[in-house]
Amino acid sequence: MAEILVVEDDPEMGALVERGLRGEGHTVTLVTDGVAALVAARTQAFDAAAIDVMLPEMTGFEVCRRLREMGQDLPVVLVTARDAVDDRVFGLDSGADDYLTKPFAIAELNARLRAHLRRRAAGTPTVVEAGAVRLDTVAVRATVRGRDLPLSVKEFSLLRFLVQGVGTVRSRTEVLDEVWGSAEHFDPTIVDQYVSYVRKKLQAADADVAIRTVRGVGYALDVVAAP
Structure with missing residues (x-):
């Protein structure tokens, strides 16, 4: 199973996502803000990340962008209540691999992470x-x-x-x-x-x-x- 970074400042939602991912057999590191997410990414190797967009001080868009600047190529799923097309495009241009709109089923998040991890494992030519x-x-x-x-x-x-x-x-x-x-x-x-x-x-x-x-x-x- 995979090492997943979850960035969510809402305690109830964070606990729900963590429980759902652990139920799939993943190891989960849960942090509540962007700075903590970047620190965790520098000190630990993750296979994928699920990041809330509306975070204190630093948005999920910015976290994703900084992860890419750090050379982190792990699959990133942005999670947000904002479902406008412009928001989705901005998130994807920030380097995200996927965009999931709240409310969502944990099974859907798991399915998307599985798909991204499967493609990553298959590899691509250099x-x-x-x-x-x-x-x-x-x-x-x-x-x-x-x-x-x-x-x-x-x-x-x-x-x-x-x-x-x-x-x-x-x-x-x-x-x-x-x-x-x-x-x-x-x-x-x-x-x-x-x-x-x-x-x-x-x-x-x-x-x-x-x-x-x-x-x-x-x-x-x-x-x-x-x-």
């Missing part, structure tokens, strides 16, 4: 390439002909999935399952939004790849003639 685009999955760094391609964590994950299956059409459901961890709990239009973001950045970098829309199905990455 470097993937298509044309002049090179993605370092360890450093989470993208380059085009050696020049940095600035991408958010979710944009990087989306491009990585398309590069790994270059020429293969990926449905929105497949993208949601792979990049967002669930096709059930996210609006498929979020895929279209992120494809648009990545397309613009590839075009600005004069990349020799392009994301092709397959109407009614999904998207594929093609290597094209250099501009």
Whole structure:
């Protein structure tokens, strides 16, 4: 089973989540604020984290961002009562792998953590390439002909999935399952939004790849003639 970091300032909710995760056989470290979460992450190796967004002094968004800056690549599920699309996008751009809206069933949190841990255990190649685009999955760094391609964590994950299956059409459901961890709990239009973001950045970098829309199905990455 896994070592899970839980960051929750509400005592009742924290106890509920801790009990539910322990019931799955996980070892749980429960802290109540962002500073304590960062300290714990520096001194202990965790396999995944569930972080409340509305924390005192430092939001869950900031905790997630700082974890990524520290080089922590563990799956992070943000937990919050805020369910606006902008909030979800902001959370994912902060480096979160998933976003769970309160109220939720502990079984759902367990299921999402299992899915993320399973994918992490399967592993991904250290470097993937298509044309002049090179993605370092360890450093989470993208380059085009050696020049940095600035991408958010979710944009990087989306491009990585398309590069790994270059020429293969990926449905929105497949993208949601792979990049967002669930096709059930996210609006498929979020895929279209992120494809648009990545397309613009590839075009600005004069990349020799392009994301092709397959109407009614999904998207594929093609290597094209250099501009």
